[in-house]
């Protein structure tokens with residue numbers, strides 16, 4: 322399908338939920354003096370502008386990162402705030418980092434980063450942004466296929482971020498199956514999945530299938546940012562982690578949306 326474009330949604334509350342958790346996890350993982358691997362199945366273009374025509378059209382970032390920073394709700398000491406500040410120094414005051422740039426900013430030269438992005442323009446933009454980095458590989462291919470093929474990666478310690486666009490209903494089932502298969506092949510890799518909480522409730526079967534699979538270190542964190550009855554589509558965002566050490570759970574939980582309804 323590939324009609325989804327993240328530029329319309331960059332910096333929205335759900336994006337910040339995912340990026341805040343990712344940034345904290347990467348800080349925890351890289352505090353250990355051993356190299357690690359980060360894989361992204363659905364990388365996106367890596368850098369967004371909150372003044373782009375797409376961002377202006379939806380204004381989603383206004384309720385997300387713009388409001389959060391304006392109200393001082395994301396402390397400057399938070400790893401995501403640090404990445405945003407660095408991104409803005411380099412790319413201008415309206416820049417917002419995608420997950421590949423967050424990883425590039427927080428990880429070390431000895432860490433390996435593998436980014437999969439299927440969309441030709443998003444892939445080209447990502448290549449332009451990070452293609453010259455020695456520790457980063459960027460592939461224009463299906464993220465599930467490429468990740469399964471390289472699992473377990475070298476270094477074996479690490480994390481997979483799974484952030485599909487969920488354009489078609491079958492992606493929910495495919496994602497649950499992929500996570501179960503990947504965990505069987507890379508038994509100690511941490512898996513972090515982001516999903517939209519839509520009124521239609523498609524995510525429920527996916528999360529239910531993952532719960533039923535009794536995967537090790539399973540942890541779930543959900544954030545509601547609207548009352549389901551007040552919105553047409555997404556009312557919250559969710560994260561599921563597998564193989565997550567107990568000590569890392571707060572890295573995912575500690576972000577609370579500051580505008581409870």
Ligand code: SAM
Pocket residue numbers: 323325326327339362363364365366367418419420421437438439440443462463464465484485486
């Ligand atoms: N992870 C990014 C971030 O947080 O900045 C956002 C990624 S966006 C939600 C999903 C991306 O997956 C889109 O750029 C889309 O083109 C890409 N995509 C869709 N299907 C894919 C597939 N099968 N393999 C790899 N990338 C895919």
